[in-house]
Amino acid sequence: MSRKYECLVCGRIFPEGQGIKLNLAGREVYFHSKRCALKFFKSLVLYIDQKVLEQAVKSTVKEYEEKLKEIHEKTRKSLERIQ
Ligand SMILES: [Zn+2]
Numbered sequence: 001m002s003r004k005y006e007c008l009v010c011g012r013i014f015p016e017g018q019g020i021k022l023n024l025a026g027r028e029v030y031f032h033s034k035r036c037a038l039k040f041f042k043s044l045v046l047y048i049d050q051k052v053l054e055q056a057v058k059s060t061v062k063e064y065e066e067k068l069k070e071i072h073e074k075t076r077k078s079l080e081r082i083q
Contacts, residue, residue, distance in 0.1 A: 007032035009039050 003016040012032040020031040031037040045053065 005030040005032075007036050009036035 004013050005016065005019060005021070006013055007019065008029050009031060014030075014032045018032070020034065020037045022029050022031075022037070029040070031040060048056070
């Protein structure tokens with residue numbers, strides 16, 4: 001028998017290998033779907049200190065902006081190669 005987990009948000013039971021399993025600050029949390037995980041993260045954000053959150057948002061946005069820049073750069077280069 002495989003292990004069963006309970007979704008922290010909606011209580012749905014799901015088998016190991018399905019759903020989302022995360023280790024957050026040393027605590028394991030389980031979600032049966034991305035939707036439930038997103039719900040959890042939306043609440044989590046509200047509990048985070050505003051100053052800490054501000055810095056975290058800044059770093060995360062920066063990380064993805066840099067990734068996007070790379071993607072755009074690659075697209076531009078491959079377009080140049082075609083011409
Ligand atoms: Zn759920």
